[in-house]
Amino acid sequence: MEFTVGQIAEVLRGAVEGDASQRIDRLAKIEEARAGSLAFLSNLKYEHHLYTTGASAVIVSRTLELRHPVSTALIRVDDPYTSFTTLLEFYQQATRTGKRGVEEPAYMAASSTIGDNHYRAAFSYIGENCTIGNDVVIFPHVFIGDRCKIGDGTILYAGAKVYAETVIGARCTIHAGAVVGSDGFGFAPQPDGSYRTIPQIGNVVLEDNVSIGANATIDCATMGATLIREGAKIDNLVQIAHNVEIGRHTVVAAQSGISGSTKIGDFCVLAGQTGLAGHLTLANRTTVTAQSGVGKSIKEEGVLLQGSPAFALRDSLRANAVFRHLPDLERRISQLERGANPPEKS
């Protein structure tokens, strides 16, 4: 796949500065780009790379004022980041040959149905009474249990496991090894200290455009549904317990864990390795910084939280700043004490 700088500029409705006839055969980061590469500059923090890059062409803003001469061609556009993302999408569509058809041996129970234009890989498994839409892509070793529903255009990568009764919307992505619908961790303590397993008869519902990361785990509800709303993005190795609700367009970064029955609002961001206790409610647009642990509900929208246990980010930053010189603080107190109560023989 090879295009000229001019051809690409035309697609992006951009203006070329420099040699428009140069040939581009790959996309690259500006700091790693070599001849034949097209890069982009969006964040001006990285502007210095523009003057040293080996790229044949760089997509930049129409308003960028050069501070030094450049040896690369420029394609000037309104929004370099969006233009570049468009090219990435184009590249991906061109190279990820859309897999279609059925590879044998694949297993699908006779009572299940699947729409047009699908891919069912070798060793994929679809249980009884499933209803699966059009344009669904099912990679090898995917397991879909009985009575599941899966919407149009959803893709399940290798080894994704979907327990019985799960409902998955349209255009969802389930990455490799993710588990959707495992039993919630429900055990009733008995008088002798042992535990009785509480049956988990609920399910998991993923709305449209949800993404579930590799090896993430989403437990079914004890009763009712564990619910991931439209557009939510769940990263790798995240744990979502029974009866949790994740709001629309909320992002949960890798290795975070959300305990049972907690409800997270829309447009929230949980950074990596965060933990949330059970039965909490987090208002819309709550942000939790990495490794924080939230033990209380948040009612006000837009709050930033940090720490374990977490409190307001601003206060947490200040407390941490003092924490680092606690030994100093103690020394100062001791000195004050010596001043207030001088040793008898001084």
Place this chain on the structure above:
Amino acid sequence: MEFTVGQIAEVLRGAVEGDASQRIDRLAKIEEARAGSLAFLSNLKYEHHLYTTGASAVIVSRTLELRHPVSTALIRVDDPYTSFTTLLEFYQQATRTGKRGVEEPAYMAASSTIGDNHYRAAFSYIGENCTIGNDVVIFPHVFIGDRCKIGDGTILYAGAKVYAETVIGARCTIHAGAVVGSDGFGFAPQPDGSYRTIPQIGNVVLEDNVSIGANATIDCATMGATLIREGAKIDNLVQIAHNVEIGRHTVVAAQSGISGSTKIGDFCVLAGQTGLAGHLTLANRTTVTAQSGVGKSIKEEGVLLQGSPAFALRDSLRANAVFRHLPDLERRISQLERGANPPEKS
């Protein structure tokens, strides 16, 4: 499946208040229940839902005194929670059609044996010289390595992976994607800074009634056995390293990690995202709160730990309470210092 309130009360040996002829077709949480639903009230914290619930009937304690009129029927029993769990179990048995038989293609080496009344799903794999009991349920994509032993009534969900030599007791549950018996993380540093892999020749032993969560990982012992004792419950994404021992009826919540050779007693509770250093011993009934990190052995039974590094919960709560206003503390010290050593020209 539909029963009357009266029929259900009879099964539970409960007393009906209200219309016993109403039809019930589902179980639900009291706050989500609608007509046709049966709910329960055990924790009086949620009593207010009783007066507004849409449930057709609610299971309550014989001793509950109503503070307002109710529009739902009541089934009065001795222990609402246990009664409801019994109904959940009944429901689950009725709906999870017991899978039996062999779906093709399934793989089992000729040298292995499996008992009566089992399910071997399509794409399940059983290696050489395995001995597998009666009533074992093996979902698709389960891998069982050579020379494994698995007891009666154990269920392995989709994609569970059991390395060679593993021993699994009766009535265990291995959830989807769990890995049992992977090599311990053992590497001997060499003079040039590289690492030599130390062969891991031990195995994993799970006693009876053990539950292993989705995508959890349990490493085999370097020598001897990594041991999970009777009734222990291990949640999703937990890491258990080589030569660890987990005591009877101990609970390890999601994303916790236990380092090599640590021994945890009986009836312990590790909350979510906890970490334990290696070569520790934790006494029976130790509790570790969420996100805590334990670096020292605990000899006394019944201790509660918090923090990273963890210490006694009571002390940790107090220290954290002060931590939040550390900047205040520093201000107070500065003020004292100004008092004790006033600026020369004030």
Place this chain on the structure above:
Amino acid sequence: MEFTVGQIAEVLRGAVEGDASQRIDRLAKIEEARAGSLAFLSNLKYEHHLYTTGASAVIVSRTLELRHPVSTALIRVDDPYTSFTTLLEFYQQATRTGKRGVEEPAYMAASSTIGDNHYRAAFSYIGENCTIGNDVVIFPHVFIGDRCKIGDGTILYAGAKVYAETVIGARCTIHAGAVVGSDGFGFAPQPDGSYRTIPQIGNVVLEDNVSIGANATIDCATMGATLIREGAKIDNLVQIAHNVEIGRHTVVAAQSGISGSTKIGDFCVLAGQTGLAGHLTLANRTTVTAQSGVGKSIKEEGVLLQGSPAFALRDSLRANAVFRHLPDLERRISQLERGANPPEKS
């Protein structure tokens, strides 16, 4: 498999003290060893076990001076640990019958090639245009996507998943359920608060002798490569985000997470459950203690870090020591205040 103490001593070029004719049929830890077992003593912290062990023979240092009589035979060598590791390797080679050949049904696209002396298990899957070396071992339910390259002697355990375009070196070990090459977590926020998925067109490159733990996840690069250099050891349930680089012979312990574009040097050690923010650089030989969270780049080599947020281990230990008695500190301040500003009516 049974050898005499004398035969083993000969292999190790060691000297026997005691009965060289005793028969050894297993390797064991010194504290767990029984008759017929061979153990070793390297760390003198465990010397007391030498005088009570049930082992038939123990490998010890030539220079060890006994403080009590022993009832076990001794094999004296220069380096007991290395000698014992050699025996473990020998034992493992003898017992892990090298699997070879193809079990049916296995899937390999006609456009792919694989070298001599390989094992392709039942239900293993190899996509289009892959190039796979000699002596490669592929367990059941392994998925290898299109256009992958895998070097000689690499082993992929059950259910390992390798996305398209991945490059894996020679003598690598990919443990069960590990995911290599999943999409990076890249989403561009849109004006309405939803997210647009940024195509991830890069790949993952593992150099030689890399080990990836069970259920670990390694995301592909947005562009370019996520790179794990020679000899690096990645433990179970680790998350490595897009465009990360891990240096040579660096060790990352279980459940650690490394955010996008962070570069870690050679010979580093990240203990369990650590987290690293994105776009950082860590110098060679950096050590991060368990559960720590690193938010800043480290330029100096050999630094030890602790805490969340992490700073120098020595300072962190001191600050934590004071943290535990913060309530005390506050009391002392209050007392000083009362001294400096005594209550009016005292």
